[in-house]
Amino acid sequence: MNTELLSLFQTLAQCAEELKLTVFVVGGFVRDCLLGLRISDADVDVVLEGDTTAYAERLHNALGGEIATHPKFLTKKLHSLEGVAVCEIDIIQARTESYVVPGALPMVRAGTLREDLERRDFSINCLACALELSPALLDGTLRRDQIVGTNQAFSDLKGPLLRVLHEKSFQDDPTRLFRLLRYQSRLGASIETATQRLFESAIEQRVLESISAFRIASELWKILHEKNVVAMWTMLQRYGLLQRRPFRGLATPEFLQGLSVLARKENVSDLEWLCLMSLFIVEADLPDFWQTTNTPKAGKKLVKSSRAAILGDESADLTEELRSVSEIFKQIQ
Template identity: 35%
Template sequence: MSLPAPDAETLRQQLTQALTPAAREVLALAIERAAALQLPLYLVGGPVRDALLGLPIVELDLVVEGDAWLLAEALASATDGRLTQHAAFRTATVALEHQGQPLTIDVVTARRERYPAPAALPIVEPATIQEDLARRDFTINTLALRLLPDGDVVLLDPFNGREDLARRRLRVLHDASFEDDPTRILRAARFVARLELAVVPHTRRLIDAAVRQELLLRTSPPRLLNEIWLLLDEPAPERALALLHTWNALPQLGLSWSPSIFTTFPAARRSLAPQLLPQVYLALLWLAMTPAARQAFGERYNLPAWARTLARELPQLLALPLDRPLDAVALEALLRRFPVALLHALALSSPATIQANLRRYLDEIRPLPPLLSGEELRALGIAPGPTYGRILRALRQAQLSGMITTRDEALAWLERLRDDEHAGSCYDPSRHSEV
């Protein structure tokens, strides 16, 4: 028996509570512009799902029956937003800042899709909102709210998504869903992990069949990599990775499973800034892989520059002699060139001695500000050139060894340097490294 439909006032309240004040104002503006253009407007998918769950809406996903570009252009013009248009699917994104809050609005033309082959990109054409909802992945993402100019909202739920949401279950729309788009396997893992859902048995059988057919290996690497980034951006990615491991899907992504991520991933979240987490997660996954598997992953995917740097530097970091106590000067000499995400990942997954060295460097040595800068050397009348590097390196070594600890002591050290008859040309700063 289906759940009774909520009344319009309840829907309005749920939507209002899920939106920030800035998002509410921008959505009201979108409704006004759509009405002026005579374009039926709908809020669809994830935002509606999250509003019904009492979760905050992070992004606005809008569908129009008609030309999405017309609304996106009007919205970008009204908000001074940055407009990005995608001709293949007649979609657009408006990125803007309102009331000091960054917002992203996706504006999509309602469409139907036809897949010419498994794992291929779809052929699309304009359609009704009902047809648009029918092309989606899971019933919980087929919910839509018709947004009317008078502020009223009407719920569309053609596949009983609200009931599945209430019963905390994940159900695919049709039997060919994972054949059409194998990346839905990764999305299934993300939704199950984040929303604490149970995969219904028939959907699980379809996932298992798609994995047995190795459909993920037939999917383009850019699409897979995008889904991997989305997974690593989840609140607890280890849960989704564990599901993919259970489903035997990780090898088709070029990833390996390690139970240690149940310890290292949460430890990373407790100690690191959120913007650093995806890089640290990736490094932790690579640390659990063989060198050959890491190389194959890098060759398969067109990684961004930061990820290529991690992949290049990881073997060299692992080769360092960090399994014995080292002083501050030696630690900085060994570690200063490596990306901080890589150092954090190794610290989270290493034995005690290596971890102690890395923690000391990350927590005490790396954050230690220099006592003098090149600009200060210039202001003190020292001619620019290679001399600067030698002076600053010698000063840093004295600082790390504890011989110089304050700016006044550094200036006194520099004065003794200047008193050398060869100051600024052919002197040896290390001769003056003691206070």
């Protein structure tokens, strides 16, 4: 058992007990524990019914870090944690969601734990475990009757099988298109037949045009930090999920080749990924791409001087050029 995680969850449970609150860890963390996957540098989502202010403050006092509050979505985020087993903790008031317009951010109101689970993206994420039972969750001894979840969630977890909860899921939140491919590769999961059909139909309906480039960029960042980034990016290209400006330059075989080279390096920095992507972004899209991704001035300067050197010479061996990309990027650090 990961002793650092156990210590963290003991603190989470103790803070809840002191306030006489019933708090649950939910979603992907529970899923990964039940699948026996290695948990490292994870984000943790905890949910309680009712106001989260007192619990968030108690955790802040116990763990440090900083609190960001998002009242519109009934969430608080404890981040910038040091010496803690996870990067950040989302503290969520149990809620329901409704989408007035496809692709828009949801309208949120307080709800029950069961309603909170039913708003999620895929069935295998509709799982919750009370914090006082977290030691059993972490060591694999938790019984099924101790987990809150739907029968569909437990059934699909055996595959694992990715299944959306309703037919409008991808229209409501098109970022789920990216998450489906990310989970498929990371979990070695299959896609349920109707979900595959809905996925392909949503792409044909160009649902990604209903969301901002910033939200797409956020999903791409998550994929870039995955172990199977090359396989995932190959699927993004296969299904045409990179045709939206300013990302269309990332849909080329040349970019995939560059990605494959840089992905061999351990601990690739965000700045390195930014510079690599900028080399392949269509020139007319660069200003929008840089604005969307907050590319620093030094990165822009290096990219402008490097584009001609790497991409302008048709005789250049792209693989060999990009083998030294990390050395080039040191100039902007």
